[in-house]
Amino acid sequence: MSGYAAVLRHVEAELAAGRLTVGAQLPAERRLAEDLGVSRPTVREAIRVLQALGVVRSGVGSGPDAGTTVIADPAGGIAAALRLHLATRRLPMADLVATRALIEGAAVRAAARAPGHPDLDLAEDLLARMDEPGIDADTYHQLDADFHVALTRAAGNAVNTAVMTALRDAIHHTVLHAVASLPDWPRTAARLRREHRAVLRAVRAGDGERAAALVVRHIEGFHREWTRRVSPG
Amino acid sequence: MSGYAAVLRHVEAELAAGRLTVGAQLPAERRLAEDLGVSRPTVREAIRVLQALGVVRSGVGSGPDAGTTVIADPAGGIAAALRLHLATRRLPMADLVATRALIEGAAVRAAARAPGHPDLDLAEDLLARMDEPGIDADTYHQLDADFHVALTRAAGNAVNTAVMTALRDAIHHTVLHAVASLPDWPRTAARLRREHRAVLRAVRAGDGERAAALVVRHIEGFHREWTRRVSPG
Numbered sequence: 001m002s003g004y005a006a007v008l009r010h011v012e013a014e015l016a017a018g019r020l021t022v023g024a025q026l027p028a029e030r031r032l033a034e035d036l037g038v039s040r041p042t043v044r045e046a047i048r049v050l051q052a053l054g055v056v057r058s059g060v061g062s063g064p065d066a067g068t069t070v071i072a073d074p075a076g077g078i079a080a081a082l083r084l085h086l087a088t089r090r091l092p093m094a095d096l097v098a099t100r101a102l103i104e105g106a107a108v109r110a111a112a113r114a115p116g117h118p119d120l121d122l123a124e125d126l127l128a129r130m131d132e133p134g135i136d137a138d139t140y141h142q143l144d145a146d147f148h149v150a151l152t153r154a155a156g157n158a159v160n161t162a163v164m165t166a167l168r169d170a171i172h173h174t175v176l177h178a179v180a181s182l183p184d185w186p187r188t189a190a191r192l193r194r195e196h197r198a199v200l201r202a203v204r205a206g207d208g209e210r211a212a213a214l215v216v217r218h219i220e221g222f223h224r225e226w227t228r229r230v231s232p233g
Numbered sequence: 234m235s236g237y238a239a240v241l242r243h244v245e246a247e248l249a250a251g252r253l254t255v256g257a258q259l260p261a262e263r264r265l266a267e268d269l270g271v272s273r274p275t276v277r278e279a280i281r282v283l284q285a286l287g288v289v290r291s292g293v294g295s296g297p298d299a300g301t302t303v304i305a306d307p308a309g310g311i312a313a314a315l316r317l318h319l320a321t322r323r324l325p326m327a328d329l330v331a332t333r334a335l336i337e338g339a340a341v342r343a344a345a346r347a348p349g350h351p352d353l354d355l356a357e358d359l360l361a362r363m364d365e366p367g368i369d370a371d372t373y374h375q376l377d378a379d380f381h382v383a384l385t386r387a388a389g390n391a392v393n394t395a396v397m398t399a400l401r402d403a404i405h406h407t408v409l410h411a412v413a414s415l416p417d418w419p420r421t422a423a424r425l426r427r428e429h430r431a432v433l434r435a436v437r438a439g440d441g442e443r444a445a446a447l448v449v450r451h452i453e454g455f456h457r458e459w460t461r462r463v464s465p466g
Binding site: 004008011012015016021022041044045046048049050051052053054055070072074077078080081082083084085087088089090091092095096098099102103106157158159160162163167 | 237241244245248249254255274277278279281282283284285286287288303305307310311313314315316317318319320321322323324325328329331332335336339390391392393395396400
């Protein structure tokens with residue numbers, strides 16, 4: 001096992017044993033290097049990997065928050081992997097969209113069984129903000145992404161939320177780019193907003209089947225619309 | 234943007250542009266450092282991240298394969314993130330199992346629409362190997378994991394296959410550990426084998442609904458059995 005892998009293994013074991021928890025600081029680089037008998041650059045390699053996987057965040061400066069803090073951003077880690085593999089073309093965009101539709105369909109079906117969940121109130125607020133006149137596409141898409149995450153989170157499965165957030169993040173820039181070329185963005189946005197309202201209404205009404213059908217149609221429909229703009233033919 | 238992030242961004246852009254493809258070698262460390270104006274340790278940090286995300290594999294020695302090769306192992310990258318976040322306890326095991334059941338249920342439903350798929354022949358072979366008398370738990374579990382991956386791959390969605398493989402890999406060691414403490418492993422294994430056959434038979438018969446119900450029951454049932462052994466109460 002190479003040095004940086006030994007550091008990763010050590011951190012994983014400390015997390016699993018509960019000796020290292022979210023919010024705590026990782027021991028200093030020098031200390032880790034001494035304890036594990038590896039060089040400081042090797043420790044830094046492992047820390048970069050942990051950063052990429054959403055397990056730590058490195059502070060700046062020399063204050064009390066300057067160290068490397070344990071965080072829990074599984075979606076960030078999964079999104080990093082998905083984005084790079086979209087780039088290698090081994091994960092087709094259509095498959096990403098299908099997986100997202102599967103997870104969100106299941107999520108709204110489950111959310112409809114707890115229609116009073118606070119994340120649904122948040123979803124409602126986000127829809128109101130998307131209605132603001134003159135909203136630009138960037139802001140709209142951030143709110144849109146947040147809306148879908150809130151819906152999924154209301155279903156209570158942290159893995160589904162992380163995977164769905166990662167799928168959404170991985171294609172965020174592609175979507176923004178594609179949307180910029182849509183012939184009539186305001187009209188598209190108006191349709192998307194109506195669809196969002198219908199999905200949330202079905203969840204609130206406890207009609208999981210209808211909510212699932214609507215959210216799948218919403219995701220697949222928008223995908224068909226923007227991929228027509230980025231792929232030839 | 235810090236130096237290693239610039240290297241990652243560069244590699245992602247090269248992949249997206251098709252100038253760097255799976256199977257090709259990454260430029261030498263020294264060359265990347267010069268081109269991007271960063272230090273060699275910084276390049277090495279980025280390469281470790283790419284390794285962890287399943288995008289490159291580093292060779293050893295000084296032969297023609299000694300460099301860093303672009304690969305496509307999205308499941309490896311996603312599994313690394315999942316495993317560490319299981320360790321941070323922000324991704325509960327039960328949610329992982331539920332996501333797996335969701336994806337595999339959808340996969341066998343889809344696979345039943347193409348019951349002559351070559352991956353289903355592979356699944357058949359794996360079942361035969363799991364039947365060999367005196368098979369140890371380690372070997373059994375590897376074949377079992379391969380069987381589930383083959384079933385999922387037969388459905389043709391690369392993202393579902395990557396996520397499902399990652400979910401399976403992330404809990405592999407936990408499962409092996411738990412199984413070692415089961416009171417009657419041969420009896421459990423016999424039941425799992427029967428369940429596998431029933432799932433595959435339903436897929437081959439084109440009965441997607443039945444296959445989905447069976448695979449979900451199989452995954453959830455085994456999870457209930459082995460979690461009883463690892464968690465108190």
